[in-house]
Amino acid sequence: MIRLEKRPNASKAWSYSTPLLAVLLTMIFGGLLFAALGKDPIAAIRTIFYDPLLGQHAFFYRPQLLVKAAPLILIAIGLSLGFRAGIWNIGAEGQYIIGALCGAGVGLAFYPTESFIIFPLMVLAGALGGWAWAMIPAVLKTRFGTNEILVSLMLVYVAENLLRGMAVGLMKNPEGFGFPGSRNLAQYPSATSWISQNAGLHWGVAFALIAVIFAYILLTRHMLGFNIRLAGQAPRAARFSGVNPTRLVLFCLGTSGALAGLAGLFEVSGPAGQITTDFNVGYGFTAIIVAFLGRLHPVGILLAGLLMALTYIGGEIAQSQLQLPAAAIQLFQGMLLFFLLAVDLLTNYRIRLKQGAAA
Amino acid sequence: MSELFAGQGLRKAYPGVVANDNVSFSIDEGEIHALLGENGAGKSTLVKMIYGLVKPDEGQMSFLGAPFAPPEPRAARAAGVAMVFQHFSLFDALTVAENVALGMENPPKPARLAARITEVSNEYGLPLDPHRTVGDLSAGERQRVEIIRCLLQDPRLLIMDEPTSVLTPQEVEILFATLQKLRAEGTSILYISHKLEEIRALCDRATILRLGKVVGHAVPRENSAAELAEMMVGSALHRPERELTPSGDIALEVSNLSVKSANPFGTSLKDVSLMVRKGEVLGIGGVAGNGQDELLAALSGEATSAPDTVKMHGNPIGKLAPPARRKLGLLSAPEERLGHAAAPEMSLTENALLSARLRKKLTNRDFINWKATQAYAEEVIAAFDVRTPGPHVAARSLSGGNLQKFVMGREIEQKPEVLVVNQPTWGVDASAAAAIRQALLDLAADGAAIVVISQDLDELMEISTSFAALNGGRLSAPVPVEGLTMERIGLMLGGAHDMEVAHEHAEAPA
Structure with missing residues (x-):
């Protein structure tokens, strides 16, 4: 019999080593899965984890890694603040869309003027758009006690419809031969977020790194970060300490909304280039996984975002080169999350083997 | 009188502490046996072993002459051990009968159970209406729910952890009458309390624990409260002196x-x-x-x-x-x-920050000075003799009494x-x-x-x-x-x- 015993203190060693253990377990069981599918498991694991980083064509994949990881990290950092405080913003996808629409709207309105001020204005509009969209569940929660999970999630579908309307209506490219979709902002020098397309660098990558650093300082050194953690772990103690719950809700939802909005703007003015009906690809939802995979810690999220991007890109390579089915790759990614959550238990519990009849 | 329970050489160690070491004691049938000791003396661990919540590392227990090693509380209950905890585990929104049913293996039909509750409560002088909502009950009445829940199992041994701490003097009298009636019927009671006068009034024998070891057995009636306290603490007990002269302000x-x-x-x-x-x-x-x-x-x-x-x-x-x-x-x-005075998962240092930030100037423009905060936590730990490996441990890992000392010290040291x-x-x-x-x-x-x-x-x-x-x-x-x-x-x-x-x-x- 196996029994779990709660540790008096969370184990530091385990909290650092569980993610590695999870990756290792995923490789082993993923390898078994691939072997069962009749593929060489070593080659498959190599293709997914090694080739994008250090393989023959890594120069091509590495920039993609940054492009994929940046929005995930940026959104996940914002979400992690709220999650730590027990405020559940599930609607980052919607805030991402609205941020993109607002930012792109500003850029398109200036077209074809060239000025250094256009991009900063778009950034501002993108952040404000995401912030405003997140303020809807925030204000409803603080005013009327509605559930932010439901409201933020439902607003994703509203945002998606708004996106479709914009792509075929107001923001449609007048020179686009009637196809849905806006002008391509990546080809509009004053409005593009690209710094160097070859290196995979756009302003979103820079902002993601800055967000990681700021979140780290906020959570470890600043009173606001302390209050966020306190409110999440012990709401009554937070009230006793003097934390204002209303302000905390507004801050957490607002910040995560603004960061998601920024991610949307950087995406639409760079890698995606234009507002299309299906411009959003689910970064807002994947970021929830990234936030938990990184155990809500800024540095963890940075690594988790990169790992997630790696499995996406490596998975695509494996599909094209080894003809692995897409479902197998998704299963593989699911395994990663599953193992991480499972071995996470070891941080707070130890496993005891129970002696049988001897006791 | 024959022996109901005996423990021999019981030992339980946790990482860093030995909660019980070579503890031996016995309880006779129809006896009220007191377990005396300071906080952290190992009373709770000992009781948890008997109730099957904790397994001893070493030593044997016997119950009614047979070897006794309950792997879980259910087994202990089946053998005839019942326990009333210091903190009640009742649901405010449910009725008395519903709460009692929740703790039973095979609850009878609600009407039958309500009748049984009324019957038992009359028999033992514990007035309780099975249809009242627990949220409306006083602490004393809630305790009665717990006691009746235990009595419905016809226990041979009833363990009571600090039962009088929430009762009025009148309610204490009612409780004592009940316990004495149980004793007269042959039920044994293991009674844990700090209140020495109570133990002297009620208990037949006492086992005294200090730092996990048995330091003595006593017949409480034959010892004064001061003598018992000295055995428990190991030195003369200091009584607070009071020389207060309230000023006019x-x-x-x-x-x-x-x-x-x-x-x-x-x-x-x-x-x-x-x-x-x-x-x-x-x-x-x-x-x-x-x-x-x-x-x-x-x-x-x-x-x-x-x-x-x-x-x-x-x-x-x-x-x-x-x-x-x-x-x-x-x-x-x-x-x-x-959860209220302290955040369980946070360290003592972080918990020091929780309420001492402003008066101890532990932050500068909202940026936390962790060094000063840790120094303050250490100051509180030293001044109030909080037993802990250090300020880095989580609040929940401290025993209740130690955490209380920390919480009180944190406020008092702020002058x-x-x-x-x-x-x-x-x-x-x-x-x-x-x-x-x-x-x-x-x-x-x-x-x-x-x-x-x-x-x-x-x-x-x-x-x-x-x-x-x-x-x-x-x-x-x-x-x-x-x-x-x-x-x-x-x-x-x-x-x-x-x-x-x-x-x-x-x-x-x-």
């Missing part, structure tokens, strides 16, 4: 304060007025659930009210939040240690001008409780005004200069403690006029 004044409780099962404050002078200790007694939490919240700032209802040094502070009140020198320590505490020595061992009370008195001697909310009347009599009772959210007019009798206090606690009714209710079959 009013430090804290509450007038006509009415606050709705934040908890649907809480008690709203109704028209509460009080006044505390510098150097005065106002003791507020009352049975749990009569507005204690609400009063603390209204004074700490967790619940706000009209500005003029709470005044400090004449300034209206009713609208101020906790940090603003702390800045002015009004500090507080709530009853519930884990408050007004300090409001709820149950300052709840679950703390005798010597540590004496230290906390002494610290409160020293604080008052230095000119602080102190409000002590407590259910421990002995404690209030020991340290208060004046006394008021909280009943149904109303506060009686404070009276000087000098010359106050237990009878008078009992009447005040019962709300004076409806005291008769309450007593009748207690006597009548439910």
Whole structure:
């Protein structure tokens, strides 16, 4: 019999080593899965984890890694603040869309003027758009006690419809031969977020790194970060300490909304280039996984975002080169999350083997 | 009389501490056996072994002559061991009968169960209506639910952990009558308490634990309370000295304060007025659930009210939040240690920051000075003899008494001008409780005004200069403690006029 015993203190060693253990377990069981599918498991694991980083064509994949990881990290950092405080913003996808629409709207309105001020204005509009969209569940929660999970999630579908309307209506490219979709902002020098397309660098990558650093300082050194953690772990103690719950809700939802909005703007003015009906690809939802995979810690999220991007890109390579089915790759990614959550238990519990009849 | 339970050479070690070491003792049939010891002496661990919650590393137990090693509480219950915990595990929104049914393996039909509850409650003089909602019950009545839940299993051994800490003197009498009746029927009782007088009145034998080891067996009736305390602590017990001379200045004044409780099962404050002078200790007694939490919240700032209802040094502070009140020198320590006074998962250093930030200047423009914070946590740990490996451990890993010392120390070391505490020595061992009370008195001697909310009347009599009772959210007019009798206090606690009714209710079959 196996029994779990709660540790008096969370184990530091385990909290650092569980993610590695999870990756290792995923490789082993993923390898078994691939072997069962009749593929060489070593080659498959190599293709997914090694080739994008250090393989023959890594120069091509590495920039993609940054492009994929940046929005995930940026959104996940914002979400992690709220999650730590027990405020559940599930609607980052919607805030991402609205941020993109607002930012792109500003850029398109200036077209074809060239000025250094256009991009900063778009950034501002993108952040404000995401912030405003997140303020809807925030204000409803603080005013009327509605559930932010439901409201933020439902607003994703509203945002998606708004996106479709914009792509075929107001923001449609007048020179686009009637196809849905806006002008391509990546080809509009004053409005593009690209710094160097070859290196995979756009302003979103820079902002993601800055967000990681700021979140780290906020959570470890600043009173606001302390209050966020306190409110999440012990709401009554937070009230006793003097934390204002209303302000905390507004801050957490607002910040995560603004960061998601920024991610949307950087995406639409760079890698995606234009507002299309299906411009959003689910970064807002994947970021929830990234936030938990990184155990809500800024540095963890940075690594988790990169790992997630790696499995996406490596998975695509494996599909094209080894003809692995897409479902197998998704299963593989699911395994990663599953193992991480499972071995996470070891941080707070130890496993005891129970002696049988001897006791 | 034959032996019911025996433990031989029991040992249980946790990482870093040996909770029990070579503990041997026995309980006879039909005996009330006391387990005495300071906090951290290993009483809880020992009891948990008997109840199957913890498995001993070494040693054997026997029950009714047969080897006994319950792997889980269910097995212990099946063998005839029942336990009433210090903290109740009841659901406020369910009725008495529903709560009892939840704890049973094969609950009978509701009507049948209700009849059984009424039957058992009459038999043992524990009046209880099975159809009442637990949320409406007093602490004493809640305890009866737990006891009856145990009695329905016809236990051979009943374990009671600090049963009287939440009861009024009258309720204690009822409980003692019940326990004596059980003893007469042959049921054994293992009774854990700090209250030495109680143990002397009730128990046949006592096993005394110190630092995980048995340091002696005693027949409580033949030893004085002071002798028992000395065995328990290992040295003479220091009694707090009181030399308080309240000055004329009013430090804290509450007038006509009415606050709705934040908890649907809480008690709203109704028209509460009080006044505390510098150097005065106002003791507020009352049975749990009569507005204690609400009063603390209204004074700490967790619940706000009209500005003029709470005044400090004449300034209206009713609208101020906790940090603003702390800045002015009004500090507080709530009853519930884990989750309210302290965050369980956070370290002691982080918990020091929780309420000492402003007065100890632990932040600079909202940036935390962790070094200073840790130094403050260490200061509290040293000053209040908190037994812990260091300030880095999580609050939940401390024993209840140790955490209480930390929480009290955290506020007292900030040198408050007004300090409001709820149950300052709840679950703390005798010597540590004496230290906390002494610290409160020293604080008052230095000119602080102190409000002590407590259910421990002995404690209030020991340290208060004046006394008021909280009943149904109303506060009686404070009276000087000098010359106050237990009878008078009992009447005040019962709300004076409806005291008769309450007593009748207690006597009548439910």
